[in-house]
Amino acid sequence: MSLRYNTSAEIKEAWEVVSATYRTGKTRPFPFRREQLRQLYKLINENQDAFNVAMDKDLKRNKHDTYVYEILTSLNDIADQVANIEKWGETEVIASGTFGGERVEIQYEPLGVALDIVPWNYPVFLAISTFAGIIGAGNCCILKPSELSPYTSQLFADLFPKYLDQSCYRVINGAVPETTQLLEYPFNQITYTGSTPVGKIIQSAAAKHLTPVLLELGGKSPVYVAPDADIKITALRIAVTKFFNNGQTCVTPDYILVHKKVAAAFIAELKAVVEKNYGPDPKKSADYGRVISKNHHRRIMKLLERDAAAELTFVTGGPKTADEEDRYIPPTVVTGFRTDKDYALMEGELFAPVLPVIEIGSQEEAHKFINDRPHPLAAYVFSTSAAVIAKFQKETHSGSMAANDCHITVTAPDAPFGGVGPSGMGAYHHKYGFDQFSHKKTVVIKKTSRDPLDGIRTPPGDYERTKRLVELLILKKPPSEGYLAFKKVFSRVFRPALITLAAAILYKRFGSGDVVKDITVLGATLKSLL
Structure with missing residues (x-):
């Protein structure tokens, strides 16, 4: 088969379109992300026969193995993102009412425009497992399938426009020259799965723009x-x-x-x-x-x-x-x-x-x-x-x-997958993929009323006064081994025991006495809440 390679002009146009779209904020709302993920699910699910044929031609992969190792795993990855991205993307409050009256939060933001370079050995699963996380985190993306699996790569190129928003997500097909052109653009994230020598080339190209990379490179396992x-x-x-x-x-x-x-x-x-x-x-x-x-x-x-x-x-x-x-x-x-x-x-x-x-x-x-x-x-x-x-x-x-x-x-x-050292860097799957393709932005919100920090940092500095205040309110000391041992025992033994005791007391006070009935009511209540 002769895979149609994209022209240089088409590659440039794809980059310009998805970059412009990202700046509009179109991919940020969770409903939009979920809708695109559902469309991606349909793309795979409604074209299983076509993917079976493509992978038989590319790898002589039979229908059973394609379903188990490519289709099923891809569909589950997408469904996982749809079900969880809003929970994963919730702003985390990590401190409130602390010294100085700060409210400290971690806000999850998309990285921007991602380049996802996909290998040929699992051309569907290894495309979707990263691409779903990229969409889930709110990014735009250019997907670059492998020219060594031409039937599957062409199928992706044919199906993307039918299911996904082309202003946000594009497929670019080609070999070394086309990939080299893509690497010239200042992507906000590059994902590559393949050999260690090529991984080094990808990382070197990314370094020119200080672009973070996710590399899954293998090795002799x-x-x-x-x-x-x-x-x-x-x-x-x-x-x-x-x-x-x-x-x-x-x-x-x-x-x-x-x-x-x-x-x-x-x-x-x-x-x-x-x-x-x-x-x-x-x-x-x-x-x-x-x-x-x-x-x-x-x-x-x-x-x-x-x-x-x-x-x-x-x-x-x-x-x-x-x-x-x-x-x-x-x-x-x-x-x-x-x-x-x-x-x-x-x-x-x-x-x-x-x-x-x-x-x-x-x-x-x-x-x-x-x-x-x-x-x-x-x-x-x-x-x-x-x-x-x-x-x-x-x-x-x-x-x-x-x-x-x-x-x-x-x-x-629900576990991360990735390498270490020459076998790769970064990890994905489940929330770890969402985190990989998100920027965790620290946000500190202060009150406008005067606080002790204003006194500390306003000239002239009073060393003795500042030292006393800092040691009282801010300075941390390393805990002793005895304290750490007690804390470990407390968390593993005493805390569960105290929680169990508290639950027993509450049940004795408010329970009906019929354990089976109470468990049934509790289960029904929890189910309605979920």
């Missing part, structure tokens, strides 16, 4: 398989998450560190799961996709070729059955790695259906191996021991972490 892990469930969950979408997921397991005690059993089970899931010929499986392009295929094959002399073992797959024309690489599990040697497959994020398995001798060795490398977007541990999981959680550093499963940190309900 490790998995540690402890000796007490449930081998069957571990192999199953690693296999289905690794080879889904052909390994082209930012938080997919990039390599496995398996304890030597269970390595043989784990590798055998992993092989059995791959063969069961995709059959004797994965190329014919309706559940097995393709890499995004021939260039991507060639990149992966070169990595395998560079390690050809390293005495590695292909437990499954390998380069022999790969097909560049079909963009096919079989699900490949590779063993035989040594921790004291360098390998092409261990240099950077693979983003491919290739899984290195490395045997290690202890959890400490696994932690050192992980921490000696750039911080990944996600890290995983498989163990039945709470102590092993807690140690992994405490001693490794990553954007997110999960125990006994993979991928799930992306869709964890």
Whole structure:
């Protein structure tokens, strides 16, 4: 397919229109934001068949997987924004009647005009998860889909004018030149999901205008398989998450560190799961996709070729059955790695259906191996021991972490998703996306009557008097460890006990005596209020 790229004049016109619209305040009222979000919901929901066709052509993604991982997640993200943005955007009063009579508030304001640069591997979900937050926070936006997923990108370009206000939201399609032109404009927020090298280019371009960036960049997400892990469930969950979408997921397991005690059993089970899931010929499986392009295929094959002399073992797959024309690489599990040697497959994020398995001798060795490398977007541990999981959680550093499963940190309900260090900066989803695309403006409102602050700052200064006044009313002192310990115990034990006691006293005074009846009435009252 030949994706229609926007012209330079069209890009300039889009920037000028959305910038002018933002200055009118059109996107600020919550009813307008909610209406546009509902339209975005309709855009996805009413065109599911078209998105199924587009993603089958772009990624050989079947209908089931497109619905679960693209459509469902997108619709839920939009609905979440509609339900909550007004609550999230309420002005917070953080101090009232304090020294000087101030009223201190935090007011949530839109950042302005956002540029949302979307990747090709989840071209709907990763577009909507950020774009919905941008709309919810009251911004205008230019959405830049990936040219590597042309069918989905063209579909967005065709549908946006039919559903969304074109004075506020535009789609721009193109490749490097078009993106470069977009980056020349002084956006108020840039969001990019993709590789670390390109993320550095985006950040450098944004720095020219001091534009804040949200970068979700991936990395080599490790998995540690402890000796007490449930081998069957571990192999199953690693296999289905690794080879889904052909390994082209930012938080997919990039390599496995398996304890030597269970390595043989784990590798055998992993092989059995791959063969069961995709059959004797994965190329014919309706559940097995393709890499995004021939260039991507060639990149992966070169990595395998560079390690050809390293005495590695292909437990499954390998380069022999790969097909560049079909963009096919079989699900490949590779063993035989040594921790004291360098390998092409261990240099950077693979983003491919290739899984290195490395045997290690202890959890400490696994932690050192992980921490000696750039911080990944996600890290995983498989163990039945709470102590092993807690140690992994405490001693490794990553954007997110999960125990006994993979991928799930992306869709964890009401939780932020983002990287750390070279795997990204910033976070989104739920309220965290709203916050990311909002400016928290501090507002201080004072009375006009004279207050002690006027006396302190009006010349001539009286040091002794000011010092006494400040120490009495303003100066803070660090609390002791004993006080902090008491405060922690009070909040965890005594406060709940006091609340329970107070509730019991009130119930005894005002309750009817029929507990079931009172709970029913209370429930009905709360339901009517909500």
